[in-house]
Amino acid sequence: MPNTITGGCLCGNIRYSVSxxxxxxxxxxxxxxxxxSGAGASHNAVVPTSAVTFTAGKPRLFADTAQSGNILNRYFCPDCGSPIxxxxxxxxxMLVLKxxxxxxxxxxxxxxxxxTNSARPWMHRxxxxxxxxxxxxxxx
Ligand SMILES: [Zn+2]
Ligand SMILES: [Zn+2]
Structure with missing residues (x-):
């Protein structure tokens, strides 16, 4: 059993753990x-949905139509806006954790x-x- 990793949004209303x-x-x-993200890129890790438990709060959903054309559900804190x-x-x-x-x-x-086709020129890679x-x- 790996160590449980914890995380949450900026205001603290959303809390989660990853096993x-x-x-x-x-x-x-x-x-x-x-x-x-308001940034040059988002930084993500793909984890099994079953490994993530929300211990506080409920993220709000924005159903995005991604550049690929697929529906990508984006979840964020309704209070502070942090993408989760x-x-x-x-x-x-599977879940793509920020x-x-x-x-x-x-x-x-x-x-x-x-x-990377749309990478900002000032982003180091x-x-x-x-x-x-x-x-x-x-x-x-
Ligand atoms: Zn928040
Ligand atoms: Zn993206």
Whole structure:
């Protein structure tokens, strides 16, 4: 059983715990993540939905039509606006956690950049990581 990781929004009304390891971070440079995060990219980790428990509050949903055309449900704190996670409507068993909402840095590494076609020119990208112009390839 891995150590439980905790996180939450800026105002503290949303709190959650994750019982799965969070190791690999994916930076998404799509224009929707830029708007939703107010930053050059969003930093995400894909975890099983069953591993995440909300211990306080209930995130509010914005159903976004992603650049891919798929519905991406984006969840955020209704009180302070912090993005908490997103989830593909077609893939409810996985959840894309916004790793900036985790309480403490863990043993995490940024391994991949996606949607680099729309990356802001001032965003540094480590050449040692994987880069994809659009979405990451689906692994079998
Ligand atoms: Zn909040
Ligand atoms: Zn994105």
């Amino acid at each position: 799965a390891p969070v190791e690999k971070i994916i930076a998404c440079h799509c224009t929707h993540c830029q708007k939703a 996670y997103s989830q593909r409507a077609k893939v409810p068993e 790793v900036g909402t985790l309480d403490a840095p863990n043993d995490m590494k940024l391994v991949m950049n996606i949607w 480590d050449p040692a990581t994987e880069h994809y112009a659009e979405n990451r390839p689906v692994k079998a």
